[in-house]
Amino acid sequence: MAGELIGLAITDKGVVALLEPGTTGRVVDIREVARIEAEDSPRWVWWNKSTARQLVEANIRPGRCWDLSATHRLIFGGGNSGPEQIWARLHELDATTIPTRAPVNLFSLAVDSGDPDEPVGPDGHLRPEWVEGEWSNTAHRALRWAELAVVAQQLQVPLVHSEATVFSESACELLCAEMEVVGLPFELGVGESIVAGFVGPRPTTAEEANAELARRDAEVIQHLPTGSTFDLRSPDQVKSLLRRVGIEVPDTRAWRLEALRDAHPIVEPLLAWRRAERILTTFGFQWIDDNIATNLSGHSRLHGSWSGSDGAAGRMTATVGLHNMPAELRPAIAAEPGHVFVRADLGQIEPRILAAVAGDPKLAAASQEDDMYAPVATQLRVERDIAKVAVLGAMYGQTTGKGAEALRGLEREYPIAMGFLAAADRSAQGSHDLRTYGGRLVRMGSTNSNEVSERDARSQAAARGRYGRNAMVQGAAAEFFKTWAVLMRARGRTLNAQIVLCLHDELLIHVPEQNGPDAAALLDRCLQEAAHRWAPRDQAGNQPVRFVSDTSIISRWSEAK
DNA sequence: CCCATGACGAG
DNA sequence: AGCTCGTCATGGGT
Numbered sequence: 254m255a256g257e258l259i260g261l262a263i264t265d266k267g268v269v270a271l272l273e274p275g276t277t278g279r280v281v282d283i284r285e286v287a288r289i290e291a292e293d294s295p296r297w298v299w300w301n302k303s304t305a306r307q308l309v310e311a312n313i314r315p316g317r318c319w320d321l322s323a324t325h326r327l328i329f330g331g332g333n334s335g336p337e338q339i340w341a342r343l344h345e346l347d348a349t350t351i352p353t354r355a356p357v358n359l360f361s362l363a364v365d366s367g368d369p370d371e372p373v374g375p376d377g378h379l380r381p382e383w384v385e386g387e388w389s390n391t392a393h394r395a396l397r398w399a400e401l402a403v404v405a406q407q408l409q410v411p412l413v414h415s416e417a418t419v420f421s422e423s424a425c426e427l428l429c430a431e432m433e434v435v436g437l438p439f440e441l442g443v444g445e446s447i448v449a450g451f452v453g454p455r456p457t458t459a460e461e462a463n464a465e466l467a468r469r470d471a472e473v474i475q476h477l478p479t480g481s482t483f484d485l486r487s488p489d490q491v492k493s494l495l496r497r498v499g500i501e502v503p504d505t506r507a508w509r510l511e512a513l514r515d516a517h518p519i520v521e522p523l524l525a526w527r528r529a530e531r532i533l534t535t536f537g538f539q540w541i542d543d544n545i546a547t548n549l550s551g552h553s554r555l556h557g558s559w560s561g562s563d564g565a566a567g568r569m570t571a572t573v574g575l576h577n578m579p580a581e582l583r584p585a586i587a588a589e590p591g592h593v594f595v596r597a598d599l600g601q602i603e604p605r606i607l608a609a610v611a612g613d614p615k616l617a618a619a620s621q622e623d624d625m626y627a628p629v630a631t632q633l634r635v636e637r638d639i640a641k642v643a644v645l646g647a648m649y650g651q652t653t654g655k656g657a658e659a660l661r662g663l664e665r666e667y668p669i670a671m672g673f674l675a676a677a678d679r680s681a682q683g684s685h686d687l688r689t690y691g692g693r694l695v696r697m698g699s700t701n702s703n704e705v706s707e708r709d710a711r712s713q714a715a716a717r718g719r720y721g722r723n724a725m726v727q728g729a730a731a732e733f734f735k736t737w738a739v740l741m742r743a744r745g746r747t748l749n750a751q752i753v754l755c756l757h758d759e760l761l762i763h764v765p766e767q768n769g770p771d772a773a774a775l776l777d778r779c780l781q782e783a784a785h786r787w788a789p790r791d792q793a794g795n796q797p798v799r800f801v802s803d804t805s806i807i808s809r810w811s812e813a814k
Numbered sequence: 815c816c817c818a819t820g821a822c823g824a825g
Numbered sequence: 826a827g828c829t830c831g832t833c834a835t836g837g838g839t
Contacts, residue, residue, distance in 0.1 A: 486834055486835070487836085488820050488821070504820070504821085506820080506822080527822080530833095531823070531833090534832085535823080536832095570829095571830090572831070573831090573832090574823080576823085577822080577825085577831065578824070580823090580824085598825095643826095649826065649827040649828055650828080651826045651827060719827065720827095722828095723827075727829065757825045758825065759825080
């Protein structure tokens with residue numbers, strides 16, 4: 254039956270343990286999973302993304318799952334957790350008492366802590382040995398592990414605030430597994446030449462590398478008296494270097510030096526040095542060698558790991574710089590032969606989300622426009638850019654600058670939205686946890702460790718307030734984005750449309766060239782469906798907030814916008 | 815060796 | 826505006 258829950262655990266040797274409802278479970282070949290998926294489309298239950306990855310690696314792409322880890326992060330907030338933490342929370346056990354495997358010695362061997370074939374120890378916690386992988390040693394144990402997953406799922410059900418969010422966040426873990434396995438198309442030659450443009454050609458020996466380093470340092474140091482030695486990698490030394498030429502700065506951040514370009518001829522080469530250093534250390538040849546794999550047909554892809562939600566507000570995160578690649582590298586992200594990218598980003602997502610989650614009808618009315626800042630500006634009787642800064646400032650907790658005055662206009666014209674933000678701010682200031690529209694707990698950890706001055710305490714509270722009001726918008730926006738993304742993942746299967754990058758409000762989809770237009774149209778339909786499924790409706794059942802995207806079909810990421 | 819901090823890229 | 830994230834560097838501490 255579609256949507257039926259089936260517990261699933263796959264050992265590292267590929268043994269598949271299935272726990273279907275009302276059965277004692279069975280051990281099967283992975284092809285059986287593919288058959289069940291095709292015929293019944295169940296909702297698979299598993300501990301975390303690692304199972305999703307095993308399936309994707311076997312070329313099985315399930316439609317639905319209940320990911321215990323993703324759901325745990327929704328219910329309880331915070332970042333990634335292992336089975337032992339999930340289990341402990343569901344049984345209201347103190348996380349600090351979770352046992353860890355003691356080093357193997359005579360003493361630890363002497364302690365008898367019950368039946369090692371039973372995953373739950375006498376203290377009620379999962380045994381560390383099981384958590385660390387011993388569940389995978391035998392088919393019998395794998396069955397127990399799948400069974401425990403179903404037990405945990407049943408315990409999560411009553412704690413869930415929105416089942417729809419559980420489903421989309423779980424599906425997002427599947428999407429993450431896929432993005433990890435398939436990678437981001439990356440044209441090696443183009444990437445290498447971009448890097449070389451910043452840091453010089455790829456060195457073949459350590460001497461060459463050192464010479465290039467010295468050459469780049471000299472471009473900056475030449476503006477100082479001969480014999481000067483400063484380590485440009487040390488902010489402290491850069492500060493004293495600048496003091497030497499008569500520039501006094503509290504820090505040496507780029508935006509501050511930008512303003513001092515004309516103060517001394519050393520500033521410009523210093524900024525250039527910094528840009529090159531960023532490429533060299535973070536996005537250089539080493540990065541390419543470490544993270545880009547070339548397949549048998551000679552095409553290269555960048556592989557990182559993805560998390561469907563990590564950190565505070567539940568945005569996706571990614572490693573190896575997938576979320577902060579310098580724009581200069583985007584020409585290297587190229588569709589493979591016979592393919593195109595469909596790229597789309599959500600327009601003005603945060604104010605639209607605010608209108609929706611706050612239920613502000615007037616702001617919702619403004620969202621009907623392609624540019625919703627225009628009607629807001631009219632209401633406030635200010636310039637459009639002022640209105641924009643004011644709205645963003647309200648969501649981020651701006652306290653100074655131009656937006657501050659227009660803020661009073663916002664309070665007057667959009668009291669519901671502003672009241673929503675103020676409530677989040679107050680709650681966070683008081684260290685009270687928040688919950689996003691989709692039901693994610695945003696923890697306000699009271700980290701006020703030592704005694705601090707009255708002044709510091711106030712500024713920390715204000716920072717918490719800003720964090721809280723932002724988390725309610727950013728968090729809900731992340732949920733909405735993921736709903737959109739996983740709908741496209743599901744609906745795009747028949748077009749062979751593969752999502753290869755998620756960037757907070759932007760999707761990059763790799764698709765056979767002939768399917769590009771269909772995929773682009775589908776992506777827009779998925780946006781409307783996401784709005785319909787996710788966003789709050791008014792009393793009449795109408796969806797009052799309009800969401801828009803900018804969609805294009807391109808060959809290289811750099812062609813966008 | 816861990817940890818805090820500065821710096822910087824992206825949204 | 827000020828918010829999130831990951832990554833790499835130095836420099837302090839153990």
